[in-house]
Amino acid sequence: MARRPTPRQRLDQLLDRFGGDIRAAFIESVHEIRDTARIAAIAGALEAGNVERALELIGLDPAAFRSLQRSLRTTFEETGVVVVRDIPALRDGQGVQLLLRFDPGNPAAARWVENRGARLVTAILDDQRTALRQALSDGLAAGRGPRSVALDIVGRINRATGKREGGIVGLTSGQYQTVANARQQLLSGDPAELRAYLGRQARDKRFDQAVIKAISDGKPVPADIVDRALSQYANRMLDLRGEMIGRTEATQAVGAAQREAFEQVIDTAKLDRDVVTQVWLATHDSRTREAHLEMDGQETGFDEPFTSPSGALLMFPGDMSLGAGPEDTIGCRCVVITRLGGREAAAA
Numbered sequence: 001m002a003r004r005p006t007p008r009q010r011l012d013q014l015l016d017r018f019g020g021d022i023r024a025a026f027i028e029s030v031h032e033i034r035d036t037a038r039i040a041a042i043a044g045a046l047e048a049g050n051v052e053r054a055l056e057l058i059g060l061d062p063a064a065f066r067s068l069q070r071s072l073r074t075t076f077e078e079t080g081v082v083v084v085r086d087i088p089a090l091r092d093g094q095g096v097q098l099l100l101r102f103d104p105g106n107p108a109a110a111r112w113v114e115n116r117g118a119r120l121v122t123a124i125l126d127d128q129r130t131a132l133r134q135a136l137s138d139g140l141a142a143g144r145g146p147r148s149v150a151l152d153i154v155g156r157i158n159r160a161t162g163k164r165e166g167g168i169v170g171l172t173s174g175q176y177q178t179v180a181n182a183r184q185q186l187l188s189g190d191p192a193e194l195r196a197y198l199g200r201q202a203r204d205k206r207f208d209q210a211v212i213k214a215i216s217d218g219k220p221v222p223a224d225i226v227d228r229a230l231s232q233y234a235n236r237m238l239d240l241r242g243e244m245i246g247r248t249e250a251t252q253a254v255g256a257a258q259r260e261a262f263e264q265v266i267d268t269a270k271l272d273r274d275v276v277t278q279v280w281l282a283t284h285d286s287r288t289r290e291a292h293l294e295m296d297g298q299e300t301g302f303d304e305p306f307t308s309p310s311g312a313l314l315m316f317p318g319d320m321s322l323g324a325g326p327e328d329t330i331g332c333r334c335v336v337i338t339r340l341g342g343r344e345a346a347a348a
Contacts, residue, residue, distance in 0.1 A: 019250035023242040025068045026065075027170075027242045035164060038059075041057045042154075051136045055129065058169065065125075068117075073104075076256065077102075084102040084265060100269075106260070116253070127172055136153065166227075171237050186230070191215045194215045204233060204236070210225045244331055262302065278338045279336065280334060292308070295334070312327075317334040
């Protein structure tokens with residue numbers, strides 16, 4: 001007979017499942033923007049030198065990220081259901097077992113989902129506009145044709161798959177700069193710059209021979225090969241961003257749902273909050289922050305925050321409500337185990 005997962009294993013399963021779902025929803029949203037962008041109109045605006053109009057025509061809109069917001073909501077609601085379902089039986093004063101259910105319509109629960117989804121999409125769009133405005137300006141300044149610049153932004157059709165690939169849409173402003181720097185290296189014709197490109201881990205190695213030949217000939221890499229190589233490079237950047245968003249948002253949503261689930265159980269069962277405690281558990285591998293490894297095993301009361309060595313306060317992994325910054329939240333893979341009177345009850 002298969003053994004039931006431990007509380008830690010159950011939480012890790014939820015994070016893996018929903019992290020993948022959120023990642024996929026983000027990528028889907030990016031592709032919707034790319035696929036519906038009006039390339040001819042964007043090129044026309046660029047030809048007229050109107051960068052702001054071109055940016056508008058790309059179609060950056062909160063509605064494009066509805067699948068991402070929906071995935072975040074699903075993560076929160078389904079996690080809450082699992083957590084409450086797996087809490088050990090509780091009884092009232094007459095010894096009757098309490099019926100426990102998670103209510104996603106609870107005002108606090110609904111408010112968290114709405115606020116987090118809105119903040120996430122706003123942050124993505126604000127950074128995206130910065131990256132795309134710079135990319136459009138850089139393309140024009142470099143003398144690239146308007147249509148070529150438009151395709152740099154939204155990606156080019158892969159003839160084999162019929163799908164649009166590459167492009168800056170979906171990348172952070174920092175990632176855009178990484179791609180722009182790679183373009184400069186490939187077009188430089190400078191052997192030192194071309195060798196530096198070959199040191200980029202996210203490059204597509206299928207184009208290495210063209211780069212090696214350019215080094216040997218002392219010439220830039222042909223423009224058509226540069227476009228193809230950077231398309232794949234941007235694809236990999238987008239995958240990395242999707243993975244980071246998936247992990248970060250899943251950690252936040254699972255942690256917030258877990259906490260809200262226990263809030264509802266405490267209220268239903270009329271529990272003394274002093275008997276509810278929580279323990280921070282870090283993931284022990286090379287990717288875990290040193291600060292969070294130091295937090296491993298830290299125990300607090302249910303209403304008390306965890307304290308990072310950085311000084312940041314968090315009610316659960318990924319929590320930003322008390323001011324914790326990216327250094328304590330982005331990509332976090334920690335979990336919290338909650339105990340009722342000494343019994344582990346987090347997704348047990």
